[in-house]
Amino acid sequence: MTENQGRTVPAEADVTELDDMITGSVFTPDDAGYPAAAAGFNLLSQHRPSLVVAASTADDVQAAVAFAAAHDLPVGVMATGHQPFPLADGFLLITTGDMNAIEIDADRSVARVEAGARVADIVELAQTAGLAPLHGSSPTVGIAGFTLGGGMSPFLGRTHGWAADHILSIDVVTPDGVLRRVSAETEPELFWGLRGGRSNFGVVTGLEIELFPVTxxxxxxxxxxxxxxxxxxxxxxxxxxxxxxxxxxxxxxxxxxxxxxxxxxxxxxxxxxxxxxxxxxxxxxxxxxxxxxxxxxxxxxxxxxxxxxxxxxxxxxxxxxxxxxxxxxxxxxxxxxxxxxxxxxxxxxxxxxxxxxxxxxxxxxxxxxxxxxxxxxxxxxxxxxxxxxxxxxxxxxxxxxxxxxxxxxxxxxxxxxxxxxxAGRDNRVEQLFTTADLDRLRRLKQQYDPRNLFRVNNHNITPE
Missing domain, CATH: 3.40.462.20 (Vanillyl-alcohol Oxidase; Chain A, domain 3)
Structure with missing residues (x-):
């Protein structure tokens, strides 16, 4: 590990090895593409990560999480970067914006979306089947971040409720590097916590969500x-x-x-x-x-x-x-x-x-x-x-x-x-959840991320 303008950067050989392992891209602070790779929609949220992994597959995410754990680097996750979070440096940022595949199952009124898919894209594709997801007002927001943050839709919310309550399954890479598909039937506690706790428990790579008939x-x-x-x-x-x-x-x-x-x-x-x-x-x-x-x-x-x-x-x-x-x-x-x-x-x-x-x-x-x-x-x-x-x-x-x-x-x-x-940059996690739910989320954090590896670019839930 070396220091670069006050930031800890893994050794060049280790970064090269990671780059060779993934199909996406890896950026260090010295790379010309680093500023664009680290930037989100909110230009005031200019994080300074030691490393950016622009993942294009779930395998890339697994490799990045394993790398962060091995080098004791905190992990942050970003798809589109609309929501402001406290600024941070010296961490590994995993971006999922390039993971944007969408599949519509019209017979089941269900969509399977990758973590980087944007609202406008899923609406356009779902409309070919006369369906629509629960989504927000902005066409450029990531559907995963919106949904995992609760998902208050100004179009269909008063009719169908919160988007998070209409998730059927979640693909997530947990801090141990394992890719899991969780649902109410498989790992129900993690499924519950991700639908609001977002990147506190891992990197979500895909969602299966309900769609609704409206044209x-x-x-x-x-x-x-x-x-x-x-x-x-x-x-x-x-x-x-x-x-x-x-x-x-x-x-x-x-x-x-x-x-x-x-x-x-x-x-x-x-x-x-x-x-x-x-x-x-x-x-x-x-x-x-x-x-x-x-x-x-x-x-x-x-x-x-x-x-x-x-x-x-x-x-x-x-x-x-x-x-x-x-x-x-x-x-x-x-x-x-x-x-x-x-x-x-x-x-x-x-x-x-x-x-x-x-x-x-x-x-x-x-x-x-x-x-x-x-x-x-x-x-x-x-x-x-x-x-x-x-x-x-x-x-x-x-x-x-x-x-x-x-x-x-x-x-x-x-x-x-x-x-x-x-929630804004200065809001505390205690303002987002009831006391009982926050206690339960902290127990879940202790189970899946006792080192609090996933503590950047979110409203951090600390382990119990």
Whole structure:
């Protein structure tokens, strides 16, 4: 082992031997491809691993895990790198972005996906069979990371529940280097823990997940100007009051920067973006969103009947890597007093460094805990509040400070826990799981990873 700019790097001969063993690629800090190999979607999460193994097969992952164990290197795992985690160096990073095969079993309504498959790819392929997975708003997020973090779908979640509860089996390389296929029937305890604990117990190389019959929806976005933001927030609980499970709605407050990349209609403006998804009829959807329609003219309106393949048009999430930080909370109720605080938050946010604040409708099947459910803690939440700040570190720090103040105003209605996929860099593992589930997860960690080898690029669960 040698030192390179403060990082421990295995001997060159050992790295060469590893490179010869795998079909993927190995990068050290001296390699020209290292920066790109170590980078994820979030450009603020610039880890400094001693070694990057860009795996292309499960065998590659096994070789990388065995190498890390032999050289006492902590292990981190990354597919697309959307979620921010505490920065780290001196570890072995295994990337699975090149493992992106997808197989659709239309007869069983099941998909088998490799760890690097992205949401847009599985939606496109599943739609050829009239099916869709539980997925998030972004087309570029990895389906494995989304699903193993709980998987709160703004399209099908209120109808079918959490994505993690619809995993049928998981292929995982555990810290001992063994490739296992685990399910509720085989190694049920590990199967339970992976569906929320993610890379704390190994490297997931593939999933088998349920699919659901849907080919279209009625939805899109409505943008309201700054003068109507309060009216939008006041109308929001009225819209939710009689909403069926097939209807999902969220409001995102947006500070659009005055840059050429933003459409001229939105550039440099503070707006409320109402996002609508309805699996029922167009007429029923329009009745549900009537309180929004009554507010007045919109800046833009894209709500219409859409093929399901156009899911990304609802939230219009960015698709290019960018630097950002996020912070949020979850609420058990949205009474008038809480809406008043949201209105105050909107006034605080306008013109601030905060880029966006989303208030998302939950409930429905997301509130249920089926038999054998995954360790998702905040099932009692009816509203998820999540904010993000884009830009250089100084702007991000200023924005996160404002976001913390905004979420503190909502503390009287906050749940004890937050959703794993919306956890920020500074959230503790105790905030993600109930005490009983965390104790159980720590016992599981002691069983499979007593050295805590898998402790980087995750919200780390320490051994018992």
């Amino acid at each position: 279209s929806f009625y939805g899109g976005g409505i943008y309201y100007p700054a003068g109507d933001v309060e009216a939008v927030l006041r109308a929001f609980p009225e819209v939710l009051r009689n909403a069926p499970d097939g209807f999902t709605c969220s409001v995102m407050l947006l500070n659009f920067p005055p840059v050429p990349e933003v459409p001229e209609l939105l550039r440099g403006r503070f707006l409320a973006h109402v996002r609508v998804v309805h699996l029922g009829s167009d007429e029923e959807a329009e009745k549900l969103i009537a309180p929004f329609r009554a507010i007045g003219p919109a800046v833009a309106d894209t709500v219409e009947r859409r093929p399901y393949s156009e899911f990304a048009a609802v939230h219009t999430d960015p698709v290019d890597p960018m630097p950002y930080e996020e912070h949020g909370t979850a609420l058990t109720d949205l009474p008038t007093e809480a809406v008043d605080r949201l209105v105050e938050n909107a006034r605080l946010m306008a013109g601030s460094p905060v880029t966006a604040l989303e208030i998302r409708h939950l409930g429905g099947e997301l509130a249920n805990r089926p038999s054998g459910a995954s360790p998702i803690a905040a099932r009692d939440a009816v509203i998820n509040v999540w904010g993000i700040t884009l830009g250089p570190p100084e702007a991000v720090d200023a924005g996160i400070s404002v976001l913390r103040e905004m979420t503190e105003r909502l503390e009287p209605w906050a749940t004890e826990h937050i959703h794993t996929n919306f």
